[in-house]
Amino acid sequence: MMEAQQSVPEESAHPVPAPPRRERVFLQKSSVCSRSYFMVVMVFFHVYIINVIALLLYVHYNNGQGELGGPRSRSERLMYLPRIEGIRVGHVQKVSLVPDRLHEMRTLSLKPLLFEIPGFLSEEECRLVVQLAQLKGLTESQVMVPEGQEELAEQLDLSPEEIFNLLDLNQDGQLQLQEILTQSRVRDGIWLTPENLREIYTGLKADPDGDGLLSLAEFKQLSSNAFQRFLQQRGVQSSQLVRNSRHTWLYQGEGAHHVLRELQKRVTRLTRLPPQLVELSEPLQVVRYEQGGHYHAHHDSGPVYPETACTHTRLAANSSTPFETSCRYITVLFYLNSVEGGGETTFPVADNRTYEEMSLIQNDVDLLDTRKNCDKGNLRVTPTKGTAVLWYNYLSDGKGWVGELDEYSLHGGCVVTRGTKWIANNWINVDPDYERQVRYQQLVSQAHSTASERSKPNADPHGDAHQDL
Amino acid sequence: MMEAQQSVPEESAHPVPAPPRRERVFLQKSSVCSRSYFMVVMVFFHVYIINVIALLLYVHYNNGQGELGGPRSRSERLMYLPRIEGIRVGHVQKVSLVPDRLHEMRTLSLKPLLFEIPGFLSEEECRLVVQLAQLKGLTESQVMVPEGQEELAEQLDLSPEEIFNLLDLNQDGQLQLQEILTQSRVRDGIWLTPENLREIYTGLKADPDGDGLLSLAEFKQLSSNAFQRFLQQRGVQSSQLVRNSRHTWLYQGEGAHHVLRELQKRVTRLTRLPPQLVELSEPLQVVRYEQGGHYHAHHDSGPVYPETACTHTRLAANSSTPFETSCRYITVLFYLNSVEGGGETTFPVADNRTYEEMSLIQNDVDLLDTRKNCDKGNLRVTPTKGTAVLWYNYLSDGKGWVGELDEYSLHGGCVVTRGTKWIANNWINVDPDYERQVRYQQLVSQAHSTASERSKPNADPHGDAHQDL
Numbered sequence: 001m002m003e004a005q006q007s008v009p010e011e012s013a014h015p016v017p018a019p020p021r022r023e024r025v026f027l028q029k030s031s032v033c034s035r036s037y038f039m040v041v042m043v044f045f046h047v048y049i050i051n052v053i054a055l056l057l058y059v060h061y062n063n064g065q066g067e068l069g070g071p072r073s074r075s076e077r078l079m080y081l082p083r084i085e086g087i088r089v090g091h092v093q094k095v096s097l098v099p100d101r102l103h104e105m106r107t108l109s110l111k112p113l114l115f116e117i118p119g120f121l122s123e124e125e126c127r128l129v130v131q132l133a134q135l136k137g138l139t140e141s142q143v144m145v146p147e148g149q150e151e152l153a154e155q156l157d158l159s160p161e162e163i164f165n166l167l168d169l170n171q172d173g174q175l176q177l178q179e180i181l182t183q184s185r186v187r188d189g190i191w192l193t194p195e196n197l198r199e200i201y202t203g204l205k206a207d208p209d210g211d212g213l214l215s216l217a218e219f220k221q222l223s224s225n226a227f228q229r230f231l232q233q234r235g236v237q238s239s240q241l242v243r244n245s246r247h248t249w250l251y252q253g254e255g256a257h258h259v260l261r262e263l264q265k266r267v268t269r270l271t272r273l274p275p276q277l278v279e280l281s282e283p284l285q286v287v288r289y290e291q292g293g294h295y296h297a298h299h300d301s302g303p304v305y306p307e308t309a310c311t312h313t314r315l316a317a318n319s320s321t322p323f324e325t326s327c328r329y330i331t332v333l334f335y336l337n338s339v340e341g342g343g344e345t346t347f348p349v350a351d352n353r354t355y356e357e358m359s360l361i362q363n364d365v366d367l368l369d370t371r372k373n374c375d376k377g378n379l380r381v382t383p384t385k386g387t388a389v390l391w392y393n394y395l396s397d398g399k400g401w402v403g404e405l406d407e408y409s410l411h412g413g414c415v416v417t418r419g420t421k422w423i424a425n426n427w428i429n430v431d432p433d434y435e436r437q438v439r440y441q442q443l444v445s446q447a448h449s450t451a452s453e454r455s456k457p458n459a460d461p462h463g464d465a466h467q468d469l
Numbered sequence: 470m471m472e473a474q475q476s477v478p479e480e481s482a483h484p485v486p487a488p489p490r491r492e493r494v495f496l497q498k499s500s501v502c503s504r505s506y507f508m509v510v511m512v513f514f515h516v517y518i519i520n521v522i523a524l525l526l527y528v529h530y531n532n533g534q535g536e537l538g539g540p541r542s543r544s545e546r547l548m549y550l551p552r553i554e555g556i557r558v559g560h561v562q563k564v565s566l567v568p569d570r571l572h573e574m575r576t577l578s579l580k581p582l583l584f585e586i587p588g589f590l591s592e593e594e595c596r597l598v599v600q601l602a603q604l605k606g607l608t609e610s611q612v613m614v615p616e617g618q619e620e621l622a623e624q625l626d627l628s629p630e631e632i633f634n635l636l637d638l639n640q641d642g643q644l645q646l647q648e649i650l651t652q653s654r655v656r657d658g659i660w661l662t663p664e665n666l667r668e669i670y671t672g673l674k675a676d677p678d679g680d681g682l683l684s685l686a687e688f689k690q691l692s693s694n695a696f697q698r699f700l701q702q703r704g705v706q707s708s709q710l711v712r713n714s715r716h717t718w719l720y721q722g723e724g725a726h727h728v729l730r731e732l733q734k735r736v737t738r739l740t741r742l743p744p745q746l747v748e749l750s751e752p753l754q755v756v757r758y759e760q761g762g763h764y765h766a767h768h769d770s771g772p773v774y775p776e777t778a779c780t781h782t783r784l785a786a787n788s789s790t791p792f793e794t795s796c797r798y799i800t801v802l803f804y805l806n807s808v809e810g811g812g813e814t815t816f817p818v819a820d821n822r823t824y825e826e827m828s829l830i831q832n833d834v835d836l837l838d839t840r841k842n843c844d845k846g847n848l849r850v851t852p853t854k855g856t857a858v859l860w861y862n863y864l865s866d867g868k869g870w871v872g873e874l875d876e877y878s879l880h881g882g883c884v885v886t887r888g889t890k891w892i893a894n895n896w897i898n899v900d901p902d903y904e905r906q907v908r909y910q911q912l913v914s915q916a917h918s919t920a921s922e923r924s925k926p927n928a929d930p931h932g933d934a935h936q937d938l
Binding site: 037040041044045048051052055056085087088091093110111351352353378395396397398403404406 | 506510520524525556557560562847864865867873875
């Protein structure tokens with residue numbers, strides 16, 4: 001500034017142009033406004049911008065590939081479901097669920113992929129969840145036989161011959177007890193055993209020769225709902241039901257008790273699933289089994305066929321479908337107390353080489369019966385306060401999404417021989433139809449944003465849905 | 470330059486400085502050499518360079534996370550080993566191995582993780598591999614009992630009491646046949662059966678009471694190499710050896726036959742492993758079993774302890790180690806012909822719920838014996854020309870690298886009852902010690918670059934290593 005102002009008077013005083021003076025001229029401040037300077041800077045600036053854009057595109061492209069990896073089909077999807085590696089039975093891996101502590105996660109079986117995490121909940125947290133459940137109040141998990149229900153066979157309009165043929169698995173022209181039980185295990189919540197089936201036969205005079213086999217002629221004599229009517233007349237005890245427990249549902253979304261919120265976050269960390277998936281799943285189910293309580297072996301979710309809809313995504317389903325299942329990808333079960341006697345969780349066919357439905361019931365050993373044969377199953381988990389077990393009810397589809405139902409995930413609650421058993425279940429619902437799950441999540445987030453001014457319970461899609469589960 | 474020369478006389482003619490004229494001054498060409506201009510450009514340039522570096526670092530960091538995902542420890546590693554998903558037995562997935570065709574890959578078992586890929590090789594390729602092997606010449610896979618070998622017991626300096634105690638698994642003070650066989654199954658390549666063990670007892674008068682049990686007193690009467698000496702005197706037939714076949718090794722590196730090169734590329738695509746890993750593995754082993762040929766059940770690789778070294782990375786091992794194994798992460802087995810009778814590959818304990826070494830040999834059923842009990846194993850693969858089977862000999866370590874030996878990978882070649890059996894093996898060698906594998910690969914790539922002017926066979930680390938395998 002100073003130099004520039006000095007240079008001009010100097011030049012006018014000495015008319016002969018001298019090289020040293022000329023250099024001085026270009027140090028004037030206004031030189032930054034020159035056209036050539038502007039041109040050079042603009043070129044640099046544009047090259048710079050183009051480079052930044054190219055690098056950002058490169059970063060974006062690389063991230064897309066890196067995150068999803070593997071088969072090409074995945075790169076089109078924005079969400080995928082990592083599965084925890086089981087490695088081998090007995091393998092222990094460290095997991096970070098809470099600050100300042102690592103939990104140990106032990107592989108209990110590979111079929112189903114099943115893990116145990118001791119100390120998942122603190123004593124205090126267990127106590128609180130039980131109290132919250134008691135405060136809300138528990139209802140019978142299963143009511144006694146409902147009356148006046150129509151038989152499925154009547155709805156489907158099948159002839160007795162057709163039904164007989166469907167039931168006769170080995171096609172020997174006779175119905176063994178086992179064939180009746182495999183397919184008609186549960187009659188409106190009543191759990192049939194070979195003994196009470198024999199009792200029904202006698203009561204109905206259905207099997208005159210008493211060989212425990214029904215011929216087509218004998219079968220035709222029975223009216224389609226003869227079994228039900230007989231059982232209803234005789235009366236049913238709770239120990240004869242599929243499950244004998246009381247339960248309630250605890251909402252874990254916004255505004256819920258901080259321990260329930262924290263529990264949900266911990267489950268997200270444990271399962272490594274996208275948080276939104278966990279948040280949009282069913283509320284926490286808290287279950288109490290009194291002494292003598294049980295839950296016969298079952299699957300937490302059903303098989304999936306192209307026409308099957310999921311309960312949680314029916315919002316996003318295009319049409320009404322004849323079949324619906326709960327689509328519980330993962331079960332996380334928490335033991336809220338250590339049971340004095342019995343009450344183990346049994347996985348009767350865990351890591352079996354093969355799964356055959358028929359071989360579950362053989363002669364007098366019915367592996368599904370958790371009142372009698374818990375000791376004969378492959379795997380039993382003893383309830384320990386604060387321990388969580390996690391298993392996958394579905395296999396992977398090999399492309400990062402949910403595949404078929406894992407039949408080996410069959411499990412039940414053994415009869416409680418002493419004391420009370422408190423557990424809680426967190427089910428992670430995922431629709432095996434990827435597009436439907438995505439559509440559902442979009443619908444919910446839209447509903448959330450429009451309903452955010454209204455009362456909160458309405459925004460939760462499971463608010464009412466599971467009152468009756 | 471021209472403008473600059475004109476402007477100075479103008480200024481000298483009119484002493485009063487006028488703004489319009491001053492603007493013209495800065496359009497002079499030499500303005501790009503001004504100090505302020507230089508300063509501004511340099512600042513821009515530095516900012517630009519810093520931005521590019523920051524973005525490159527960001528890309529690098531993101532790649533590291535994206536590719537490896539999961540546990541934090543992985544992000545430090547540049548290489549990881551994806552495993553093919555098995556999903557469930559019978560699952561079929563499409564794989565792209567050659568242009569214009571998709572192959573089907575069927576899951577045969579999960580323990581070990583085992584797949585079958587029909588049509589992996591064309592008829593023509595099978596024929597060519599057999600011809601190349603014949604051209605090179607095959608050698609006996611196992612020679613008869615070598616003489617004059619020292620007993621391991623003598624080297625280890627153990628007393629007879631100590632050896633007896635080690636062998637006595639159930640600690641009942643007596644050695645059952647089963648206990649001898651479980652631990653001394655193979656004596657210098659001779660496969661001991663319960664029958665020939667009884668024969669040895671009789672020949673050596675080792676078991677006077679003839680109950681098939683050795684007491685400590687009886688055991689002490691035997692010299693440490695009594696078994697060997699007896700067997701050598703009696704003479705050994707090839708059917709009594711662990712394996713009864715002939716084999717050769719075919720180099721697949723640079724300069725090898727294009728079919729062998731192509732085969733290696735296809736294996737890389739199939740296994741989804743880094744190409745360098747596959748390229749640095751053992752050459753292709755081609756094996757011929759004549760009628761009566763067999764290979765008793767075995768593991769292709771050994772268990773890994775901290776002190777165990779891998780044969781393929783001994784270049785990179787820091788010190789000499791007492792144990793060495795071949796570290797064959799994956800076996801890819803090709804059937805080069807369809808065998809007329811027998812010759813199946815058996816996996817006796819595939820998908821068993823548990824693995825117990827002792828229960829493999831029970832009474833008269835020895836599941837390891839592929840001459841007798843192939844029909845009693847869990848899984849048998851029938852040789853079909855062109856079909857490949859792939860299995861993992863090691864589990865994952867849960868962090869994207871090789872873990873423990875998968876004991877369920879136990880397999881053998883059933884006796885060929887009619888015709889000849891031709892197979893080929895591609896083993897993918899990976900050191901369970903990640904650092905050692907990386908060091909080894911660096912060493913090899915250095916050796917390659919320095920030895921590239923020399924003859925090619927020297928640059929191949931497996932050139933000589935496997936002549937004697």
